[in-house]
Amino acid sequence: MSTLNPSGTSPYVFTCDHASNRIPRRIGQMGLSDDEMLSHIAWDPGALEVAKGLSRALNAPLIFSNYSRLVLDLNRPPSSRGHIPEVSAGITIPANRAASPQEREARLRAFFLPYHGAISDIIETRLDRATPTLLVAMHSFTGDYPGETRPWHIGVTHRFDMGLGAEIVRLLRERTDLCIGDNEPYQIDDVDDVTIPFHAEKRGLPNALIEMRQDTLISRHGIAETIERFSEVFGLAAATVLEAIR
Numbered sequence: 001m002s003t004l005n006p007s008g009t010s011p012y013v014f015t016c017d018h019a020s021n022r023i024p025r026r027i028g029q030m031g032l033s034d035d036e037m038l039s040h041i042a043w044d045p046g047a048l049e050v051a052k053g054l055s056r057a058l059n060a061p062l063i064f065s066n067y068s069r070l071v072l073d074l075n076r077p078p079s080s081r082g083h084i085p086e087v088s089a090g091i092t093i094p095a096n097r098a099a100s101p102q103e104r105e106a107r108l109r110a111f112f113l114p115y116h117g118a119i120s121d122i123i124e125t126r127l128d129r130a131t132p133t134l135l136v137a138m139h140s141f142t143g144d145y146p147g148e149t150r151p152w153h154i155g156v157t158h159r160f161d162m163g164l165g166a167e168i169v170r171l172l173r174e175r176t177d178l179c180i181g182d183n184e185p186y187q188i189d190d191v192d193d194v195t196i197p198f199h200a201e202k203r204g205l206p207n208a209l210i211e212m213r214q215d216t217l218i219s220r221h222g223i224a225e226t227i228e229r230f231s232e233v234f235g236l237a238a239a240t241v242l243e244a245i246r
Contacts, residue, residue: 001115003063004052006122010060011132011238013122015195017075017115018139019048019064030070031094041088042068044140046217051138053227058234063119065111070096072107074115075137077194083112090146119199127203132242134164135200136234137209140217141185152181155211159188159196162245164206167237176229186211206241 021043023030029037036042048064055062065074069085070093076082084104086097099107126133143150154172158165172180188196188209200207210230216222 001063001111001118002066003061003118003122004055005059006061008055008059008061009131010058011134011242012054012058012060012234013119013126013133013135014051014055014060014062015119015135015137015199016044016048016051016062016064016139017073017137017195018044018069019051020066021068022066023068023071027071027095030096032070032091036091037068040140040142040145040214041091042070044069044138045214046212046223047138047140049223050212050217050226050230053223054138054230054234057227057231061122063115063122065115067111072111074112075195076192078108078112080192082192116194116198119195123199123203123205132238134206134238134241135196136164136207137195138212139209140212140214143213143215145185148185150185150213151179152184152211153178153213153216155181155184155186157183157186157188157196157209157211158207160201161208162204162206162241164237164241165208167240168208168210168233171233171236172229175233181211206245 021037051062051064054060072084073082084096084099084107086093123133156165156169169180169182190197196207196209212226217226
């Protein structure tokens, strides 16, 4: 787990749950090929670069993962089958199928608890100081998931969001010619999501989970364009939402 700009004064706090495809040395390559470890099953390519750019552009805190979602998925509760996935996108993860209860507990303590503890610490510090706080989780998705057609360039996932997700959707559709998914390609639920339900919804904070299609983030230009687009839209959305709940 790492943090960037933890004392940033923006109303936004960003997270990036699937920032890395690294595997701890003691676990090895998990029985997977090099190509599989570079694919979307191991991480969200491009998401961290965008999140870091937004942290700098908006002067916002960012908390992000340092290890692959295959080791432990930081956005899945311990009760979820996807917490330490044994299969992802039809690909078997041999090291996880063989993981003992002791190994699973060790990963929980090493990765899950510190990550979510860091998010809570930053949010609670801000709330103690009466700093307006909007939580946005940055993710990316593959456009060619087995059995699905995914035309969206950006997806905005939101539920009990205090209006933030809906406002981001409106602004993106108004200001771009991109295909914007409203609760596509995913939805938030309490069975398979942690970051937004636990850290934002339970505290009554405005929130959104952003999904960016990975083929839009394969070049420096695409990443820079995405950062610029979100910097503008997030700024406008924050002003509208904070005024509405004041």
